[in-house]
Amino acid sequence: MQTNISNRCATAGGTGIKPLRYAGGVLQMLDQRKLPTEEIWLDYRDYREVAEGIQTMVVRGAPAIGCAAAFGAWFGARDIEAEETGDFLDRFAAVCDHLAASRPTAVNLSWALQRMQGFARNHADRPVEQIKIALEYEALAILEEDERINRAMGRHGQELIPDPARILTHCNAGALATGGYGTALGVIRAAVAAGKQVAVLADETRPFLQGARLTAWELQRDGIDTTLICDNMAGYLMSRGLIDCVIVGADRIAANGDVANKIGTYTVAVLAREHRIPFYVAAPVSTIDLSLADGSLIPIEQRDRREITHIGDIQLAPDNIGVVNPAFDVTPARLVTAIITEHGIATGNYPVRLAELVNCGG
Incomplete structure (x- = not known):
C-alpha cells in the first residue's frame, strides 16, 4: 500500500469530491481519518488491505464501503490461481x-x-481468466452507478425541502460516504441547485467526529451555508425553532422501515418527533434489507474503546475505565417521516412501499 498526498481533491458543487478512484489496477482511497487537515490518498492492490481499510475507516459510509469492497473482490479474484x-x-x-x-x-x-x-x-461457462476480466468491469460499474443513484435520490428528496430551510444532519452521508454526490447531502445539494435557500447545521457526531471533520469540510468546499454544533445542542436549537427538518443517511433499513444509522441518530429522531420536525432518511435501495423483518435483527458493530477514550493520541478518560462503543443505533420506523431512494419516496406503509421500491423500481 502506497501513500500519495493531494493538494485538492474536490471542485465546486460537490461533483469533484470522491472517496475512491481507480486506474491501472490500483484503487486509491482518500484517507478520511486525516480529514480535514490532510488530504492523503492510499493505494490498494490486495483484498486483505482493502478489508483493513474498510475496518479502520480509511473509507466509511455504507455505499462507499460497498464500492471499495467490489474492488477488493476483484483484487482477490485477479490473484486466484485456479484453472477450474x-x-x-x-x-x-x-x-x-x-x-x-x-x-x-x-x-x-x-x-x-x-x-x-x-x-x-x-x-x-467462461474461462476463468475471462471471468476475472469481467469482474473488474463489474466493480467499475458499481462505482459509476452509485453517483447516478445519488443524483436521482437528490432530485426526489429535494422536493421535500422547504424554501428557505434550516437542515440538521447527523454523521456524514455525503460524497465521501458514497461513490460521489451523497445521499443526505445529495438531497441538500439538489435543493441548493434548485435555487432554494438552504442552511445546514452539522452536528459533530461523536466519537469519530464525521460531522465535524467530514460533513463540515464537504459543505464548506461547496459554498453551502454550514454551522457546526455539538451533538447535545440539537434539542435546544429545535426548541428555539431554529431547525426546519432533519435529514440523515442509513447503513441498513429493515423491511418495516426501521433504520440503522450512526450512533446518535435515534436521539435526534426522538427530539425531532417531540418538536414536530420532519425526519427524513436518504438511502439507495441497496441499503434496504428485506430479509430482516425489523431493526432488532440488524447487527450492530462494536468498535474499539480507544475511539471513546482518545482523540488521536490525546487521552480524554481515566486509564482502565469501562467503555461501550456501538457504532450504530436503530431508529424505529414510527419516527421516520419519509425514506428517500433513487426510485422514489416511501411514506406511511413502509413494509409495502419499501418492497415496491426494491422490487419494482418505483
Missing part, C-alpha cells in the same frame, strides 16, 4: 467472506459482494 471454474468460485467466495467480515452493519458491503459473486456464477 468450480475451484475459482470456491476461492472467490472465501475472498468475499473475508471482506464481508470487515464491518457487519452496512448492508451495502454484503450487497456489493453478493453482486460480484452472482456475476461470477452467471458467467461460469
Whole structure:
C-alpha cells in the first residue's frame, strides 16, 4: 500500500469530491481519518488491505464501503490461481467472506459482494481468466452507478425541502460516504441547485467526529451555508425553532422501515418527533434489507474503546475505565417521516412501499 498526498481533491458543487478512484489496477482511497487537515490518498492492490481499510475507516459510509469492497473482490479474484471454474468460485467466495467480515452493519458491503459473486456464477461457462476480466468491469460499474443513484435520490428528496430551510444532519452521508454526490447531502445539494435557500447545521457526531471533520469540510468546499454544533445542542436549537427538518443517511433499513444509522441518530429522531420536525432518511435501495423483518435483527458493530477514550493520541478518560462503543443505533420506523431512494419516496406503509421500491423500481 502506497501513500500519495493531494493538494485538492474536490471542485465546486460537490461533483469533484470522491472517496475512491481507480486506474491501472490500483484503487486509491482518500484517507478520511486525516480529514480535514490532510488530504492523503492510499493505494490498494490486495483484498486483505482493502478489508483493513474498510475496518479502520480509511473509507466509511455504507455505499462507499460497498464500492471499495467490489474492488477488493476483484483484487482477490485477479490473484486466484485456479484453472477450474468450480475451484475459482470456491476461492472467490472465501475472498468475499473475508471482506464481508470487515464491518457487519452496512448492508451495502454484503450487497456489493453478493453482486460480484452472482456475476461470477452467471458467467461460469467462461474461462476463468475471462471471468476475472469481467469482474473488474463489474466493480467499475458499481462505482459509476452509485453517483447516478445519488443524483436521482437528490432530485426526489429535494422536493421535500422547504424554501428557505434550516437542515440538521447527523454523521456524514455525503460524497465521501458514497461513490460521489451523497445521499443526505445529495438531497441538500439538489435543493441548493434548485435555487432554494438552504442552511445546514452539522452536528459533530461523536466519537469519530464525521460531522465535524467530514460533513463540515464537504459543505464548506461547496459554498453551502454550514454551522457546526455539538451533538447535545440539537434539542435546544429545535426548541428555539431554529431547525426546519432533519435529514440523515442509513447503513441498513429493515423491511418495516426501521433504520440503522450512526450512533446518535435515534436521539435526534426522538427530539425531532417531540418538536414536530420532519425526519427524513436518504438511502439507495441497496441499503434496504428485506430479509430482516425489523431493526432488532440488524447487527450492530462494536468498535474499539480507544475511539471513546482518545482523540488521536490525546487521552480524554481515566486509564482502565469501562467503555461501550456501538457504532450504530436503530431508529424505529414510527419516527421516520419519509425514506428517500433513487426510485422514489416511501411514506406511511413502509413494509409495502419499501418492497415496491426494491422490487419494482418505483
